[in-house]
Amino acid sequence: MQRISPLRTLTQYKSAYLRHDLPSGLSVFLVALPLCLGIALASGAPLFSGLVAGMVGGIVIGFLSGSEVSVSGPAAGLAVIVADAIAKIGSYEAFLVAVVLAGVIQFVLGLIKAGRFSSFFPDSVIKGMLVAIGIVIILKQIPHALGRDNDYEGEFEFQQLADGENTLSEIYRAIETASPGAVVISLISLVFLIGWDKIVGKSKRAFLKNFPAPLIVVCGGVALNEFYRVAVPGWYLGDTAHQHMVQIPTIKPGQSLFSIFDFPDFSILANPQVYGIAATIALVASLETLLNLEASDRLDPAKRISSPDQELIAQGVGNMLSGLIGGLPVTSVVVRTSANVYGGAKTRISTILHGSFLLIAVFLGGALLNLIPLSCLAAVLITVGYKLAKPAIFQKVYRDGWSQFVPFIVTVVGIIFTDLLIGIALGSVVGILFVLYTNVQTSFRVDRDGRKVTIEFEKDLYFLSKPQLKEVLGTLQSGDEVIIDGANAPFIDHDIYNMLQDYSEIAKVQGIGYELRNVVLNRRKRQRTSSLVPQ
Incomplete structure (x- = not known):
């Protein structure tokens, strides 16, 4: 600065x-x-x-x-x-x-x-x-x-x-x-x-x-x-x-x-x-x-x-x-x-x-x-x-x-009808909520080509993305071939990781082809740890 x-x-x-x-x-x-x-x-x-x-x-x-x-x-x-x-x-x-x-x-x-x-x-x-x-x-x-x-x-x-x-x-x-x-x-x-x-x-x-x-x-x-x-x-x-x-x-x-x-x-x-x-x-x-x-x-x-x-x-x-x-x-x-x-x-x-x-x-x-x-x-x-x-x-x-x-x-409304600090606090809370919402909306994308479905993670995935990801998995049907690619997500939250692992059992029962690629729990932490190991 x-x-x-x-x-x-x-x-x-x-x-x-x-x-x-x-x-x-x-x-x-x-x-x-x-x-x-x-x-x-x-x-x-x-x-x-x-x-x-x-x-x-x-x-x-x-x-x-x-x-x-x-x-x-x-x-x-x-x-x-x-x-x-x-x-x-x-x-x-x-x-x-x-x-x-x-x-x-x-x-x-x-x-x-x-x-x-x-x-x-x-x-x-x-x-x-x-x-x-x-x-x-x-x-x-x-x-x-x-x-x-x-x-x-x-x-x-x-x-x-x-x-x-x-x-x-x-x-x-x-x-x-x-x-x-x-x-x-x-x-x-x-x-x-x-x-x-x-x-x-x-x-x-x-x-x-x-x-x-x-x-x-x-x-x-x-x-x-x-x-x-x-x-x-x-x-x-x-x-x-x-x-x-x-x-x-x-x-x-x-x-x-x-x-x-x-x-x-x-x-x-x-x-x-x-x-x-x-x-x-x-x-x-x-x-x-x-x-x-x-x-x-x-x-x-x-x-x-x-x-x-x-x-x-x-x-x-x-x-x-x-x-x-x-x-x-x-x-x-x-x-x-x-x-x-x-x-x-x-x-x-x-x-x-x-x-x-x-x-x-x-x-x-x-x-x-x-x-x-x-x-x-x-x-x-x-x-x-x-x-x-x-x-x-x-x-x-x-x-x-x-x-x-x-x-x-x-x-604006908060400051006018309360005072300066309360209005700032209200606006900041709403602003943070919008940031979280936007982050959830853009954390992964889904491509469907007939029966082939690719779910590609575009950034780190936190627990806030769990409801949306769970909803997408719920739309899969018998006969679908699904690939979940986590190459672009250095960090995957425990909740997300466990849900994806558990879904493999559901996929077998429903006849859905299901493959996880590069889905690793907290890859950033693993990379930092490995860099500290003597070569």
Whole structure:
């Protein structure tokens, strides 16, 4: 596997890339900002902890990552685990110790090359995951586009924790309570983003192609909402019961910089619970990271192959640092990665820039960024979701055959109506079943020429082929001359071998000519054994 070295990337960096990476980093920053805050809120953690995780994911993991386009930060898939862990262990400071330990575990997993397990996920499941995430992004952002913000930004589960609704019922409630001001902002933003893509596609001016459309949308959303304040107060979004705005925690005058950070309470190391929580976080975070890394390689226009082991090491370092300075657990995340790729990123510099923008926003620009309506950011995310779930993708996978389409669609439906990990598990199980079924169907072939029947094994035969082979033997008739040729099967399972031997007695009684050629029990093992015998 080709290994991407971050140092090599940075030393060979060309200034020409910056015109792609800078606008992309800015676009990812605008998408990541509400997601970091929303996931922290859902986790029952301080809001600042989500921003800390976003900074670490962008700057530190971005530098060390095994991928040029993957973006890391706090993940919605860990929100329930984090909330439950904080409740069990008693305090957020104690929970941070588990985050540090989880980072240590991930670092070790990277050193022992555990990243190779990412290759076991079927290709159809990875495609299904990307499409499902695109659909979920659209469904989850529709309420925010309509001005309903009861559910936090970044949640992916069908059953919503924040308000007891589910994805579909939340959309219905949002339509019932739609805010005219939010609807106008989101519609204008969507029309602009769609029109901008078409204009840029036809334009020959490089400036237009590299200018971040999300920035224009955000500035327009802020300006329009401020216009509401003066001209249409009833549409103004800053005075609603659930404020429809980005809400960054700001440092108050006279407040120490370090007072907004939380630090781990290492006295909790005497509590055995912390180690179980750390292991859970490490395993779930690693699984999500490896899945998302596979997805990011698929999205990468340059088709670079990332090192999963290097990514695990980077995630380990990132989580150790995030835990030490009060941040949530960090994983590679598809939503921000997708925004990065579709924003035109060329290298990891865009990821590092997005983390740097989060850092600047917290310490210098919080008051200004709190003027951004969530409806314009919802429009940006909806366009990202559509690019992930274009109808043409369904058509392409369908043309690949049922063995690809069924696991793909099961993954899509599973993620939409449960959550990411359950959907992936369902799709993987179905994919494995199709592999087994296909293997059984193609393990041997039958040729009949009058009374002459040849059953030729084409590959290794396992017990899964027994029912089909038994059915074929059951169709033989008196007078048939049957040859079973196992020359192409280095391995024949005990069950298959015994059944073929036993059938010779049945053949005699029924008057069937029956011959076994090259049918040897586990020939591969015999060959290895004989090669060890001194000549």
